[in-house]
Amino acid sequence: MKKIKLPKNQEEARKKLIDIENKIGVIIKIERGYALVEVYKKPVKTMIIKSAPTPKFDLTLENRDENARITLALQSLLSNAGWLFLVQVFEENQNLLQKMIIDKEDQDGKPITELQADEARFKYKYLKELMAKPDYYLKKLQPHTDQIDELDPYHQKP
Numbered sequence: 001m002k003k004i005k006l007p008k009n010q011e012e013a014r015k016k017l018i019d020i021e022n023k024i025g026v027i028i029k030i031e032r033g034y035a036l037v038e039v040y041k042k043p044v045k046t047m048i049i050k051s052a053p054t055p056k057f058d059l060t061l062e063n064r065d066e067n068a069r070i071t072l073a074l075q076s077l078l079s080n081a082g083w084l085f086l087v088q089v090f091e092e093n094q095n096l097l098q099k100m101i102i103d104k105e106d107q108d109g110k111p112i113t114e115l116q117a118d119e120a121r122f123k124y125k126y127l128k129e130l131m132a133k134p135d136y137y138l139k140k141l142q143p144h145t146d147q148i149d150e151l152d153p154y155h156q157k158p
Contacts, residue, residue, distance in 0.1 A: 001028070004035045067141045074134045074141075083134075090127045097124040 004020060006013040017035060021027060025039040055073070058066040077083050096107065097120045106112050112120075 002037045002039050004037055006030070006033050006035055008033070061141060064143075071138060071141050074138050078134050087131055090131050094124055094127050097121075097127075 002025070004016075004024075006016055017027060017030075020035060020037055025037045027035050028038050029036040057070055057073075061067060061070075100106060100112065100120050101117055101124065104112055104117060106116075
């Protein structure tokens, strides 16, 4: 806590209070020309951690070599222990959300509103889509066969 003397002029005092709140801390109490201020703690310096550069992919999905590279990366991801752990966590979260939606109660047994149930449905759907993303892109990257099946039932293949 810090006690700061305020100017006698009301306009100057108002400006000083605004300046205090913006730079020093939160005003707790004002009395007899002084402001009692809870001083902000010094901000923690942000530490920048440099990591290995992330691979860049051609997201147009038109380059066959790039598609093969992406396919290998996704197949590697699907068998990675970290991804398998995340899928397990996502499935557990889905089970909790499903129970919450059906029972209309949160984890503590308190009733939830319809808005909260809608949010839980949205989260459930999002988790489902998130878990399916690698498979979605693997299917999308599969080479397409432009061969059209013969629809004539009497056509005989050579």
